[in-house]
Amino acid sequence: MGWPGYRGPLWTLGNFVEALGLLVLSCLSLAMFPFMLVAAVTIPIAGVGLVLMFLGLLVVRPMAMLQRKWAGRVLGVDLPNAYRTVPADARLDDRFKLITDPALWRDIAWLGVNGTIGFVLCLAQVILTIPMLVGMWANPKLQYINAHVSAYLLAPPASAKLQKRVEELATSRADTVDASAAELRRIERDLHDGAQARLVALSMNLGMAEDALERDPALVKEMLTEARTSTGKALTELRDLVRGIHPPVLADRGLDGGVRALALDLPITVDVDIALPSRLEAPVESAGYFAVAESLANVVKHSGAGHAWVHIRHEDGKLRMQIVDDGRGGADIGAGSGLSGIQKRLAAFDGTLVVTSPLGGPTVVTMEVPCALSSGRISPS
Structure with a gap:
């Protein structure tokens, strides 16, 4: 993609408004950069830095995501974030993994660059909009530079994308193994409590019927009728179990x-x-x-x-x-x-x-x- 050229007065006007918003964001970046540095330095001090870092995350991450979305739109590409995620019920030590997330430290580096270089680029676009002819020629190039700097700092490297993909696959594999184990336990429980129990009772009834065959034929007939009923119920339960595994x-x-x-x-x-x-x-x-x-x-x-x-x-x-x-x-x-x-x-x-x-x-x-x-x-x- 080459250097962008003249884009017309309407684009210049829209760029002026956009640059004002990015200028505010760069000022906020300049304020948050030392805050995050202090948080990082004080992490070993009785957890003070951890509290500051988590508080800073609430502000810095939305800022970085906003800039990342803007840079991706300007460059016409998708800029993923590759942030580490932890479930809402995660243990405290799992939450500490957020502090070692490379994406967080890329965001902090972006704060320093956006608060200085980004500030200068956005301020230049605002000022150059006033001399219209210069602004219409220069502002697309300044925007292009700003977007590329943001993309370089905020987009994850290929290794981070691969690592995130590996973590996602490991998580899905663990979930699949857990789900399979739970399904096997359900099948075992259903067999034990249902068909297996009926077949054991059926075997006992047939044994008693065999013993009573000569002395009480009427009782044997009654027991065989009961056995046939139990057999039908056991078959029904087995069919239901099979349908639950893979419906015919x-x-x-x-x-x-x-x-x-x-x-x-x-x-x-x-x-x-x-x-x-x-x-x-x-x-x-x-x-x-x-x-x-x-x-x-x-x-x-x-x-x-x-x-x-x-x-x-x-x-x-x-x-x-x-x-x-x-x-x-x-x-x-x-x-x-x-x-x-x-x-x-x-x-x-x-x-x-x-x-x-x-x-x-x-x-x-x-x-x-x-x-x-x-x-x-x-x-x-």
Whole structure:
């Protein structure tokens, strides 16, 4: 990208207003820079620096994110932040990892540069706007320099991007392992408390029937009838357990047929709109099915909705699933409504979950999973 040239009087006027705002931001940077330096120096002193650093983070990070967004818009690129994140319920020692975050120290370095060089560049743009001819020629170049300086300081290096990606994959792997272990424990519990208990009782009944065969045929008949009933219940429980692991309709008819069958069993009206040109890979189909199932279960349990809509598409190499309901709204991923479980399930496939749920509704749950289509066609419903 070469040096920007003349962009017209309207751009110069807009740049004047923008430069005024950035000038204020550079003044604030100049004030925060020594504050953060003092916080860093006093970290070893009985935690005083830690308190100051956390307070400074509340101001510095939004400032840096604002500058990063502006520089990315000027340069026409996406400037990720690569900040370390910790969950809301993280332990105190985990929160200390924020202090060693390289992104934080890049922000502090930017404060010093933005409070000096950035201040000069923005002030020059404001002053040069007055001699219009000079400003219209010089201001695009000054803005370009300022944006490049900000991008150089605030954008993470390739190694930081790679490190963040590794941390994300490690977290999703741990969540997947935990979820798999919990699922295995559920299956074991269901087998032990359900079918296994019935089969043990059935074995005992058959043993007693064998002992009573000659002396009390009527009792034997009664016990065999009871055994047949227990066998039927055990088979039903085993079928339910298998459906919970991988529903037969999903294997037979794919995600389209599985979701449509799921919607028919719900006590509310669910409109299903699915357009998939072919089958998905089996693991993605399973993850998508259970994500939709858990989302619809949340709608029934928590939303108070009478109507829901399911839209599923495969676009740009991603499976996109959207569940909308006309309920009361207020859904929150961190509120224990099951949404966090869906998020972890999708994270194993590098998927995302976004929830928009203002009070009063509607609630829109959007899920995306990167995936390819398999070669097989979807079986007709």
